[in-house]
Amino acid sequence: MDPFSSPSPLDSSSGQSAASAEALMDQLKNQLAQAYAEEFFETIRSKCFAKCITKPGTSLSGSESSCISRCVDRYIEATELDGQEPPYKTASITGFATLTLPSILYLIACANPRGKL
Amino acid sequence: MENSAELQRFLEQEKQKAMVSEMVGKLTSVCWDKCITGTPGSKFSSSESTCLTNCAQRYMDMSMMIMKRFQSMQ
Numbered sequence: 001m002d003p004f005s006s007p008s009p010l011d012s013s014s015g016q017s018a019a020s021a022e023a024l025m026d027q028l029k030n031q032l033a034q035a036y037a038e039e040f041f042e043t044i045r046s047k048c049f050a051k052c053i054t055k056p057g058t059s060l061s062g063s064e065s066s067c068i069s070r071c072v073d074r075y076i077e078a079t080e081l082d083g084q085e086p087p088y089k090t091a092s093i094t095g096f097a098t099l100t101l102p103s104i105l106y107l108i109a110c111a112n113p114r115g116k117l
Numbered sequence: 118m119e120n121s122a123e124l125q126r127f128l129e130q131e132k133q134k135a136m137v138s139e140m141v142g143k144l145t146s147v148c149w150d151k152c153i154t155g156t157p158g159s160k161f162s163s164s165e166s167t168c169l170t171n172c173a174q175r176y177m178d179m180s181m182m183i184m185k186r187f188q189s190m191q
Contacts, residue, residue, distance in 0.1 A: 021124045032131060036138060043146055051157060071157040078149055081166070082173050084141040104135055108128050 028108065035104055036087040038097040044075050045095075140180075148172035 052067035053060075060068075079086040152168035161169070 021121075025124065025127050028127075028131060032135065039142065043142065047146070047149060048157075051153070067156055070159055073159075074153065074157040074161065075145075075149060077161065078153075078169055079141075079145050081169055082141050082145050082148075084138065084145070087138075105132065108132055108135075 031107070032104060033087070034092075035097070035100070037089075037093050038095070039100070040079075040087045041093050041095060042097050044072055047075060048072060144173055144176050148176065 048068050048071035051071050052064050057064075076086045076088065148169050151172055152165055
């Protein structure tokens, strides 16, 4: 969901209705969930590339593939050790981290009509 | 105005959650780099798990220490 193309429920000059606030919250929740999932994907991708693909060949070897599988599992485990629910269960990870945390906090600030968080 | 308060609460909550998530993500990342020195195995060795746990706690201790230092310098 592109925050810049879909109309903000706060745009209407008649102010917020219950439905608009609800819609905004849902939209934000979805975007946040998506952003967390993308960030997690990117982190794992970069860690496991570093660990497992030491000399890129003409295809992924069997040992590289099994290293990658183990690496993904271990990183997810490490995330759980730190008391965090690994955000990989979101469907539709695109592999492009379009929203980073600063952008998310900016969006939250923009969505807040009173200007104070 | 009822909705505005609810939205405020929601936004504040999400902001907190985002901050926690970011901290934990960063911590997991640096501790992985520090503790998983070789190729990932099919499970963590006991030294790897110990390292990961210690690392997380020391990272938090260190963050607190640096913040206090900054505060004392203001």
